[in-house]
Amino acid sequence: MSAGRNTAARRRNLRCAERGGDCLEGLILKGVGSFYTVLDAQGAEHVCKARGRFRKEHVTPVPGDRVSFSHNAGEEGSIAEILPRRNLLTRPAVANVDKLMVVMAASVPRPDLLLVDKLLLQCEQAGIAPVLVLNKCDERDEAMFDAILAQYAGTGYALYAVSAHSEEGLENLRTEIAGNVCCFAGQSAVGKSSLLNALLPELSLAVGGLSRKTERGKHTTRHAELWIAYGGALVDTPGFSLLEADAIEPETLSSFYPEMRERAKECRFAKCLHASEPDCAVKPLLESGALSMERYERYLMILEELKEKRKHKYD
Numbered sequence: 001m002s003a004g005r006n007t008a009a010r011r012r013n014l015r016c017a018e019r020g021g022d023c024l025e026g027l028i029l030k031g032v033g034s035f036y037t038v039l040d041a042q043g044a045e046h047v048c049k050a051r052g053r054f055r056k057e058h059v060t061p062v063p064g065d066r067v068s069f070s071h072n073a074g075e076e077g078s079i080a081e082i083l084p085r086r087n088l089l090t091r092p093a094v095a096n097v098d099k100l101m102v103v104m105a106a107s108v109p110r111p112d113l114l115l116v117d118k119l120l121l122q123c124e125q126a127g128i129a130p131v132l133v134l135n136k137c138d139e140r141d142e143a144m145f146d147a148i149l150a151q152y153a154g155t156g157y158a159l160y161a162v163s164a165h166s167e168e169g170l171e172n173l174r175t176e177i178a179g180n181v182c183c184f185a186g187q188s189a190v191g192k193s194s195l196l197n198a199l200l201p202e203l204s205l206a207v208g209g210l211s212r213k214t215e216r217g218k219h220t221t222r223h224a225e226l227w228i229a230y231g232g233a234l235v236d237t238p239g240f241s242l243l244e245a246d247a248i249e250p251e252t253l254s255s256f257y258p259e260m261r262e263r264a265k266e267c268r269f270a271k272c273l274h275a276s277e278p279d280c281a282v283k284p285l286l287e288s289g290a291l292s293m294e295r296y297e298r299y300l301m302i303l304e305e306l307k308e309k310r311k312h313k314y315d
Helices: 004-019 052-056 111-126 142-155 170-177 192-199 248-257 286-287 292-315
Strands: 022-032 035-040 045-050 066-071 075-083 101-104 130-137 158-161 181-185 225-227 232-236
Touching: 022 045, 022 225, 035 075, 045 052, 075 232, 101 111, 101 170, 111 130, 111 142, 111 232, 111 248, 111 292, 130 142, 130 192, 142 292, 158 170, 170 192, 181 192, 248 292
Parallel strands: 045 075, 101 130, 101 181, 130 158, 181 232
Antiparallel strands: 022 035, 022 066, 035 045, 066 075, 225 232
């Protein structure tokens, strides 16, 4: 162990000692109010409160956090320190996510592919592996299904056609999940909670379904909670969830598109936006089919959003 890690470990032990009890490390499964459920290395759950200093430092423990904590038998525990995070997502908050399962419906509601593309961008920023999941394949609209496959073929992202109802494709999805902390995100009513119920029947999560009048989903999930499964953990997020991300400069947007990033280096201009510039190396990808026209058009929409944000930032 390095000197730095030894120092950090001693600091954690001192903080635990201040509260009394053994110093343990664990994983936050959920937080309700000021109380957190922490899973230790032996699989035991502990109810803990966060120390007051977190509030002073404007830091909040969230599900997915690895923490050090002190706990005495029969007493409320205390979280002493949040260990370094690899990433942090919000709305709702969850930390240290390995994979984001971007769930779409192969029937209704019609997929919001602009939302999907933004989720994929934020995965690229945060170092999270995105996985595309087409649910409701037992009732799929074939034309829409084929169009989605074609639009994302060039990304290289894993894509699974599944059905929570018929259990089609779920075994492959379990293999993808194994050993990872996986967050499920997407529009309401695409079947995220139904998928989680099919993967872990003991959850019995509430399922919102569609409003007959509007075909808009009812929100069923209110907060993030991790469920241990397949050597990793699963977490649901509210419908229409959009992960918070660091600002992207317009000139770097294409670097977050797997289909574009290598070819973008061959453009005549170093800061080519791949919109109207001459000698752009990206646009020929549209002719070859390596980049779908629909995804490119959404790229231009996001590009304009980023340019507007930058404009207002400095106005």
